[in-house]
Amino acid sequence: MKNVISVVVFFLVMGFSAVGFSAQGKVTGGNSFETPGWFKDSFLDxxxxxxxxxxxxxxxxxxxxxxxxxxxxxxxxxxxxxxxxxxxxxxxxxxxxxxxxxxxxxxxxxxxxxxxxxxxxxxxxxxxxxxxxxxxxxxxxxxxxxxxxxxxxxxxxxxxxxxxxxxxxxxxxxxxxHQKNKKSYKFLKHSAFKTKYDLKGYKKPVAIMFEDKDCTGCADFHQSILSNKEVAKEMNALLYIRLDAYSDKKINWFDGTKISPQDLVNKYKLSYRPGVILFDEGKEVSRVDGKLYSYHFKEALRYISGRYYQKYATYHTYLKDRSAEILKQGINIDLSK
The missing domain is CATH 3.40.30.10 (Glutaredoxin)
Structure with a gap:
């Protein structure tokens, strides 16, 4: 397997504009902002x-x-x-x-x-x-x-x-x-979630999503991102598994060892929920450990499911070409939802 990268490059704003394309799809949703005036007025030493x-x-x-x-x-x-x-x-x-x-x-x-x-x-x-x-x-x-x-x-x-x-x-x-926290996230279902937990020898693209009962963004992620039809389509293009990050119930890992989701979170140092690690041929190719809106998330999945990482060394370079392709078709890209 060639050009495997350890993390996904999420600059999150495309480095181009829609100007110059024959069919005028537009990129929307980029937001200008200022940093607070109370940030340190540093000389950067x-x-x-x-x-x-x-x-x-x-x-x-x-x-x-x-x-x-x-x-x-x-x-x-x-x-x-x-x-x-x-x-x-x-x-x-x-x-x-x-x-x-x-x-x-x-x-x-x-x-x-x-x-x-x-x-x-x-x-x-x-x-x-x-x-x-x-x-x-x-x-x-x-x-x-x-x-x-x-x-x-x-x-x-x-x-x-x-x-x-x-x-x-x-x-x-x-x-x-949050051990005594009675208000906890109730794990939501999704038709794309697979129940295959025996990954021994599995060589195809896999997305493993980690949630837990203390996740404050998981419900919104389901409602605003996973409910998107285009996102669901990309989820179904690979083996998409959801695990409880707090669980100590062991599963069969790619190399045949048995390991719990709790230990996987520590092994891969995943601090975000809902975090997603993307594998192919049993090896991590990229990950999502920060919030993404629908367009960036579905393309992150496609980058792995279509094995475009073998052609593009970074997600960023893939995304630039992919976005240009979509815009040429006259399709708009919204970065904000």
């Missing part, structure tokens, strides 16, 4: 920023974004401009915004100055938004890929603020924290 944050008893939060990214706008609107998370962030973090396509110069240390774009590449920032949390010594202690709703983000903030990242995974922390 990270060592100095870390030292200043330490004096204030805070950690560093690097917020990576991209122009017109609808997921970035939603994340900022719901968590940084308003809501209870805003004060929590202001009290505990020094926030520095970084544009993954930007050209501002950033100094990580005295002998190293690179552009925002180069930093994003160096840190393997593949999603927008991406949030990197740094401790008071400048060490990256946790990475959040993609959008989180306010409840999930509040849980993550508490996990970092209380230093529980030193003791356990976010998944285990969430499970322990």
């Amino acid at each position: 990270i060592q100095e920023d870390v030292a200043e944050a330490k004096e204030e008893g805070k950690k560093i939060m690097l917020f990576f974004h991209l122009n017109n990214c609808p997921y970035c706008k939603a994340m900022l609107d719901e968590n940084f401009f308003k809501g209870s998370n805003k004060k929590t962030i202001q009290d505990n973090f020094s926030v520095i915004q970084i544009n993954i396509k930007g050209d501002r110069q950033i100094s990580l240390n005295k002998n190293d100055e690179i552009s925002e774009q180069q930093l994003a590449t160096q840190l393997k920032v593949l999603y927008t938004p991406t949030v990197l949390f740094m401790d008071q010594n400048g060490k990256v202690i946790f990475r959040m890929n993609g959008y989180r709703d306010p409840t999930a983000f509040a849980n993550l903030l508490d996990y970092v603020i209380t230093d529980n990242y030193q003791k356990m995974s976010l998944s285990l922390y969430t499970q322990n924290k």
